[in-house]
Amino acid sequence: MASTRDTTYDTDDEKRRSQVENNAQEPTTKEDNGFEGRSTFRSCVIVGTCTLAMGINAVCAASASIALPTIGKELDIPEERLQWILSAYSLTSGCLLLFLGRLADLYGRRRAFVLGSLSQVAFSLGCAFVNDEITLDVLRGFQGIGAAATIPAGLGILAHAFPPSKARSWAFATFSAGAPIGASLGSNVGGVLTQVTQKTWRSTFYFTAGLSALTVIGAIVSIDADKPSDEPDKRVDWLGAALVTAGLTLIVFVLSDGEIAPQGWRTSYIIALLIIGVLLTVAYLFWERYLERVQDSPNPSNSKWTPPPLMRLSIWKRARGKFAVMQWVAFLNYGCFVTWQLWAQLYYQDFLHLNPVLTMVRFIPMFVTGFICNVIVALLISRVPVVFLLIVGTAATGCAALLFAVVGPGAPYWAYGFPGAILSVFGADFIFASGTIFVAKVALPHEQSVAGALFMTMTQIGTAFGLTISTIVYDRVLSQQSRALGVIPVEGNANAPRLAQLKAYQGAQWTCFAFGMLACLLALLFLRGTGIVGHREPKATDSEETVGQGPQQDVQNKS
Structure with missing residues (x-):
């Protein structure tokens, strides 16, 4: 008999499949999660608090990135070691996601969320007072632990607080907006604070600490109290x-x-x-x-x-392997999006020699577009096959990189930078919102944070991989072009000709373009049958039909 649940599952054996089927729907009663008895205002505060946590993760990276030149000058850090201010954060925030996500599932997502936010408050303030390179790198690493605790916990909180419904689609779409909007906010506010305040780059860490304190308050007053995990075996x-x-x-x-x-x-x-x-x-x-x-x-x-x-490997096979493809699409897309943003920022500051404020202004369209994109996702996720959103998003982000790959030294901002800033956000928003909704549907109730952590881990590793490959391309092109122009590069390529620098920036952006197009190709080839993943209310005539065609058919065929 056809199932009427709008879910997507596939497991290795009958026992596991039965468990998934029996737990497919999140609890929807007041006794289970309080959804029906919770006020609209409180629900909005929950979504806003989790979204703010997601945004803070992006703010921590973006605000530090735009302040790197100033930090290097004030703390006398060589240019080749400046990246560790960013890498130390990504190391801990990316590598501890799975472990802390598992602890959140077992011992309480609200508890993990609050403790992670408090950690970010403390270590953000610590970063604001440091006076040497090593201490800053170490504290940035500890700051990343807070993000590793709050992000998977936030995903689990939303999945539990909002059962499959239009409200869940809006909640996850809003949550995903935190990443690009946070990145834009970090660049914009970080640029202004770095340039106009007396504390320069230290002000960006005060700003992060203040935002983290808001998440603590929001979590305490709005998020439902933790209930014991329904998993019978709670060993770690x-x-x-x-x-x-x-x-x-x-x-x-x-x-x-x-x-x-x-x-x-x-x-x-x-x-x-x-x-x-x-x-x-x-x-x-x-x-x-x-x-x-x-x-x-x-x-x-x-x-x-x-x-x-810690993580069932069979989760990768769910939905006939589409779960795994979704992870790799996220991996490649974030290898394109975050890498594009970094090289575009360096292009403005180091090649065009714009100050942080003028650089910040050029990324403002990302903020507006990020908001619009998530409204689009919330409206379309229950109406169109998810592969459509994935293909459009990855292709748009790839095209943003393409614009900077062909940019010339006198290229007008409105012809390259402006459309690039707009297009870049589509991939981040569409993939993150669609991916997290898809993951929440595949994961069992007691593994929501772990599944979300896996998705986030893939985006973090994809970012590190994209930055590495594009940096290799940048260095190789810069060296080759400098030698071709008769200049022997010195340490740090400080004497590289301007034309060689432009070619190097273009080479890095061509690499970003390749990542985006590969993500688009994967989605096109392997996710075409995924169907609609957002919740759609069944019609009266659908009582014997499946709600949301596509991957749900996998369950029916196996049943």
């Missing part, structure tokens, strides 16, 4: 957490440091750490697969050495 896979955290940390470290190491990618410790990081990650995957098999066996072990896996 500490070994898996150690393996994946160490493995991802080493891999992201190598991606961040490989190009600026003493001998580049041939540096001995870069090679060694890359090998160790890959081995630890592979070991984690084998360990998780072993634990999953133990848990799914007819007589599961209760040994302390066989806790439930």
Whole structure:
């Protein structure tokens, strides 16, 4: 008999499929999650608080990025080491997502959210008072831990607070707007604070601390109290957490440091750490697969050495593998979007020599477009197949990179920079909003934060990978073009001719364009049958029909 649930699932065996089917719908009664008895105002505050947390994550990166030249001058940090102010944050915020997401699912998402926000308040203030490079890098790393706790917890809070409905679509669309709007806000406000305040770059950290304090207040007054996890076995896979955290940390470290190491990618410790990081990650995957098999066996072990896996590997196979494709589309899209933003910012400041405020003004269209894009997602997610949003989004972000890949030294902003700022946001908003709704539908109630953390991890690693590859291209093109013009590059390429710098920026943006187009191709080839993932109210004539065609048919066929 056809199912009427608007959900998308696919698992390895009948037992797991039955569990997914029985838990497909989030609880919708007042006793379960308070949705029906909660006021509209309180629901809006919950969404706003979680969205603010998402925005703060982007603000932390963008505001620090636009202040890098000023930080380097005031703290006497060499240019080649400035990126660690950004990388230290991304290391912890990206590599601890899975572990902290699992803890949030087990011990309380509201608790994890509040503690993560308090952590960001404390370490943002700490960053504002530092006077040396090492301390700033260390505190930035601790600041990232707060984001790693709040983002997956926020996703889980929204998934639980809003059962499948139009309200859920609006909630997730609004949450996803936090990333591009936060990035724009961080660039805009960060640029102004850096240039016009007496504390310059330190003011950006005061600003972040203030926003984080607002999330603490919002969480305390609006988010429902944590209820015990419905998972029968609440043991933590500490070994898996150690393996994946160490493995991802080493891999992201190598991606961040490989190009600026003493001998580049041939540096001995870069090679060694890359090998160790890959081995630890592979070991984690084998360990998780072993634990999953133990848990799914007819007589599961209760040994302390066989806790439930941190992440079930079978989740990647859900929806006939479309879950995995969605992760890789997010990986590639964020490798394009965030990388485009960084190189566009450097192009304005280091090539055109614009001050932070003038640079900030050129990114204002991102803020407006980000808001509009998420309204579009909320309106269309329950009306059009999700692949349409994915293809349009990834193609638009790729085209933003294309505009800067062909930009000339005298190119007008209104012909290149303005449309680039508008187009770049489509991919970030469409993919994040659609992806998080899709993930929330695939994940079981007790694994919402882990599933959201996995999605966020892929975007973080994609960002690190995109920055690494584009930096390699930039350095190689800059060196080759300088030599072609008869200039031998010195350390840091400080004497590179202007034409060589332009070609290098273009090369980096061509790399971003490739990431965007590859994401578009993956969506086009492998997600065409995904159908509509947003909730759509069934009509009276649909009582014997499936609500939302597409991947839901997978469940019916298997039933």
